[in-house]
Amino acid sequence: MSTDTPPTLAPGAAPVHAVYASFLLGEEEFALDVRYVQEVIHLPATIVAMPLAPDFCLGIFNLRGSIIPLLSTDRLLGTPRPLGPQAKVVIIHHLGIRLGLTCDDTCHVLRPRGDELTLFAYEDQSSHQVVAGVLKLGDALVRVLALERLIRLDNIPHPEDTLSAHAAAKARRARKKAITFSAGGIPMAFPIGGIHEIVRATGIEPSPVQDPLCEGVLHIRQHIVPVVQFARLLGLATTAANNNPEAQEQRVIVLEIEQNYIGLLVDTVDSIDTYTDDQVMAVPVLSRQRAAMFAGCIDFGTRGHVFLLATQGVFELDEINRITGQHSALFTHQQTAQVRQHRAASRMSFLWFKAGTAFALPMREVREIVQCPHDLLAIPGAPSHISGMFNLRGKLVTVVDLRYFYQLAGTVPLPCEEDKILVVDHVDALIGLRVDSVESILHLYPEDKFPMPQVLRGALAPAIRNDVREVVRVPDSGERPIHLLVLDISRVLAQVAATGEALEPA
Template structure:
């Protein structure tokens, strides 16, 4: 790379903001500095990111990737610390946080105090654009190149990002677009989500059969409803160098396999935990600049909320390439030719029958609720307010994104004892007209697609005629699954949200005329 020095010929005085990094001083044009902020309380890891990307955080509706400038020059430089500052660079509608040790001052620089670096034609543009000499040459400040800083590694679809920003500037209010749903999960240090439409099922981890014919991405295969499918460790997929990751943080009971349909292929992704169902609108998805060049198409954006943190939304169709899917399917077809053949006869008839998607959850026993009856799932919150005079079964009210949710303690409602030393419960958010309810349950287990033929009327022995108000008495139907993906026969009581809300209406005291 050829580099030449040239003095500026412009007569205009320029403004720069200076920053300190170790023993060096750097500067950015003042017009490109949006603001300087303290190191955020929470910074989320960026998957597949190069070493100099510390992570990302959200700032007033924008996702800000944080660049550790020291690691650009020296890859093994120290990581960020809480005492560091972040300068928000705003250039060409892309915002990037530049990590510094301390802020400097605002400089008014004459042309004779500046020099620029001129890079040879065709060479990579460096992050240093030139220098500023002050105090009779005793003080040297390196000028950073904003254009290089926003494109060090990769800015996916920069033109689309610019278009998005321009549209958001024209529409500075929350649109009433159709809302969508996604399922959030954790894999490694970050939180991700798949849109609901891309998920076939979410299951507990069954026995995984290893094979020497597996591809490098594939852990093995599982028997999923009579067919072999490949299983990919999602967190391992997100390690660029393929290094082994620490799996001690999560137990096998917490891990789940998210079964995704990718065109004509079915693939399972093993994740550490499945967290919530998130209800969101298009304008809540913020674009993510500055990701690695690896698998950038799979990142659709970021959803950021206080109750869920930063969640990276994924495009399930673009996680694996066609060649990777083909290799995975070919290995299983060669090893298990009988299982890979499509079933015929009675099995084909069964596949043509109606199917429903259910969320399974725990409340002493195992229950299932049709997913269409639930708007979203959230973590139990300490922000619930309990007004005086409410019944025991009402935990209080929760402000969920400017909508008041009445929180119902299901255990108290049905006379169940409180759990001792239980993990944090979940809240099923149910919306009926203008009313919104949050139903507190012990835990969310999985999301399953089940044939209507598996749904039966509940036996009368499951009901307790002596109980005046019993959850079991309201369960009119059950699901019997003898071919569940984990190989365990299950009987799930079907929970009907509408029946529950009718019961709550009956419990309300009559209003005086």
């Protein structure tokens, strides 16, 4: 890494009894105080790229439950080059912070005399000056890295950040829900409580506000919601909308805090997952201006690492405040604060999904949503609508295929990898409802839900008719409104139990 201010020799004697470990970097050596070298490991198989990362940060990796930022020593020293197949990582631990530095191999343990170590001083005290000095060993010069400067680079969290996050995680163990999504190729998630709803990107209309981050606006009932291209906000590659099949999967995640709304355009919305605060690991902050929006990182096993974002942190970003402020100045709401608060309190959350036809379930009834496992355990003698069982974190889940259960005409089950499982509680068991797809999460007002019309009830198959008493209308669904059948989950589960299938206890 280049330096703006050339170093000068620092006054004072060098430490007399210091011991250093040296490492190879191409044909050169660099050294670190051996007291702070925790271990040397092979280059991790999985390195997760981070949004807003500077060029010297290669990403993060999981080391026995701790998230470690991986820094390219070559780039820090201004000599970038590709990593070799035998590259190693030096783990340093100083003042409660762990970092990984790349190297080609370990080299020597050095015990220099005081006159063999020359320390540098920098006039501007910039944190980017990471070379503390040089060791003069015969004709060789070995650069000594400054640990106190490395841990204070702008993208490294302070010790108190890590400790406070760890303490908070130990204090809260209740399972929570998050919506996982992808933007610019990076997997991320928002806690479900801050999400107002999720809609398709096709409803975005032009905005009179000219801002490079603003994609347009959405009309959601009485609200004008500005939509921000989230990948662009994070400095990531964006998906072009013109004639791009990937753009058809784009969704807008609408966030809300105290009747303030912002829409985030993302590439895909993937699933609903559960987690505990114990699973949330601290991550390096890659931009101090955006530090508040990163709550941590969750390891979902085979699905990899997902960055958990903080809804409040998004609303605190200067760019978001600018865009929402500009739109608020142009559009005014007709409702008083009292009416809006009353309506907000009366909202209901529904999960919109498809299983041969369009259904809805109250979100409070859905424990979580998972991808249909490839290795469902078949149950000998089970009815055709029982797909099998699978293990969900030590609990058995009996899977009921709603398409077979309701004998929906013309339904051909999709391959297992395309299906979703809605996990619900039933007495002392877990039941998984196997469906075609999960479309969205809707936050509806009382006027969007009404009893099943008799004319519609008569058109339903008898098996479905007994389990549906209400329908909901999808807001802003155009001239031909979309109506969803609201399943009475207690009736559904009672019918499942009545088939005689023994449900395994959770």
